[in-house]
Amino acid sequence: MSSPTATAPNYELIQQDGLETSLLEVSMGPHHPSTHGVFRMDVKLDGETVVDLQPVFGYLHRNHEKLAENMSYLASMPFTDRLDYFNSMTNNWAYALAAEKLVEIEVPERAEYLRVIMAELTRLVNHISLVGFFINDLGALGTPLLYAFREREKIMDLFEQASGARMMCNYFRFGGLRNDVPEGWLDRTREVVDRFPDFLDEYEKLLCENEIILSRTQGVGCLSRDLAISAGITGPMLRASGVNYDIRKVDQYGIYNRFKFRVPYTDDDVGDCYDRFMIRMLEMRESIEILKQALRDIPGGDIIGKAPKIFKPKPAEAYARVEGPKGELGFYLIADGTPKPYRYRVRPPSLINLTVLRDMCLSQKIADAVVILGSIDIVLGEVDR
């Protein structure tokens, strides 16, 4: 009845002529440039091969949950920006969804459309910079990452025009959004969205056929379908292992049922680093499809529904989840009738996707461990909370 786990590879310690080999213990991090933040991997090496690996984290822990339990519901909203600081908009959305489940508030049509637009723009930002960092981890220093950041910058400018901040947007409110987008914002967004596929074409030409990338990523960091499901892996990483599971399709939160889009996944039941990289490239194309439809159909009207002046839900429990760019981001709230949540819990996709890091790295080379970590797509603000 046990769930699948990987077993350590066989290794032999050789004794010859009074000399003996031994395992090398390497502590990678917490400030290693490839660990995407303050994250440490305790690696045991037999030569260059990884025989054991333990992720160590918590360096950025600030007990976000405890902080949120000691302040009002609205006051936690700016703190959710700081969980996964690449995707503050989706973090806001997940939290707003959970709070809206506690107190039934109807979200106006225009706000729903803008929420989808913001979430999909966020997905573009996250995937494009993740691909850049991933290639950076492979050793292509600079060029692809800077091209990615150049495009990301355009979307960041859109965020700033709408919400006033580039990364810590704090834009969603219970029942809608904080303010309407400024005049001409939708046209500028259309322009950015229309030009994005050209950039993707160029980016694919730059990367997807490159022999070095192919040989460094194909067959590296394999994750089987059974293990992926059992370990609660979500997001592009799950779909790269051949599971067709996208919360936008399954839950259809917001107004996702109105858009036509496909969910890319592999038909193989094992996913490697290359699959995870390609799934993200394909997902960006689908995000653009959603954005085009949303920008075409967006109606005018109110931006926020009728929310109570003082947010004080009756005793209840709510769990809401969204398909964040990194995976399933969930918020679990328990209200006890006071203006503060009794229990506030974040289900961080980055942390749970790290469960299989050891399984994927075993028997691989130490240089590939860096690539595998890069393909998981973690943000330490969310892992440590």
Next chain:
Amino acid sequence: MSHTVGHEPILGKFPGLEWDEEAGALVVPAAQAAKIATWLRDNDAFLLDYCSNVTGVDYLEREIKEKVTNEAGKTETVIRIEPSRMDIVYHLYSMQKQTGPLVLKQRTNREQPEVESLTPVWRSCELQEREVYDLFGVNFMGHPDQRRILMWDEFEGHPMRKDYTEPFDYEWEPTPHDEVLERHQRGKVIV
């Protein structure tokens, strides 16, 4: 929308299984969690193969004022004491059937909290149960690698407990902000 999992068919299968209406959760009897979880995962009617969220909830002992009608037909306020407890909450989904969630709860006491680990059933519990152990001090029997995860190993206490008090901060130095914080700590109501 995904379909929620009906709890009625499960209730009859295991004696002692309770449905908590207010929380919308199945409360699992002690020392049967792993058995029930395996059954839920493998039974064709449920196939709950994906455990999304694991967390703990700490309930202190509290007084509840209730209005009760007494024998004479008068309503009077009665103070009922609800004992303290610790809940471990699991949110289950099915990826094959695209259904969910089903909420599973294990209840234990606050003093010596001990529950069965569900890591052997779902690997996704591994890091999250470690987190509950770290922040709530719940002992998971059968967990393969129960260590602190976010706090350092030498840390004392479990910060997410409701009665946790901060230790003396040896790195403290005066800032102009201190007075503000002090006023907030004096217990102001938050709007």
Next chain:
Amino acid sequence: MTLLGSGIFKGMAVTFRNFVGSYFHRERLPTNDYSWRTEGSLPQHAGDYPKEEGEQLRDTTTVTNYSRNFPMLLHDGSEPMDTIRCVACQICERSCPPQCIYIEKSTEKKEDSSGKMQFYPATFDIDVSVCMSCQICVEVCPFDAIVMNSQFELSTPNRFGGLLLHQGDLLKSNDYYHKIHPEEAAARDKRIADEKTAKEAKKKAAAEAAKKKAEAKAGAETEAGDEKKEVAE
């Protein structure tokens, strides 16, 4: 089977196109020359940097209507302390997530810009080393007294208290607000005016209704009196 290395050459072609293109098309440049550039002038020079307080950065794509840095307090007239809008209700202090606002209420009331007797803040401090620019104070303020400033040059050599902004630093005129966030300020002023007219209309309507009621009552009384008279006759 394609030639080994052809993928690399394809990628190199893209890099080359970007390298050459960056001399002709600005969107090929991986670096963004920021705010203080004037349109069409490359490279930027320090003269474009805003010098006077309130002078806006010229590129509207980067400093926008909603840009926010740290809060400021609004006043309506020429004498900041006499026309301050804040009435020291302390709602912002209580809802501030990182708890960076410190207010002390005055002991006596003073006339505000509309001539109404109001309390005013004796002390209003914001510790901008703690503030996280979340704008929640602006949203909860019922008096439109606190709004976001877009000033960002606040560095100071003093670690203790250097970043604690006092009332004098925070007070800015409504004109200044109009200068930095024209659209937002106009919308806010319109809303305040609308609310005021609505309130006045409501007051008027209430007064009229009361008047009518009184008249009706008086009328009924006289009628009743007439009836009595008739009966008596």
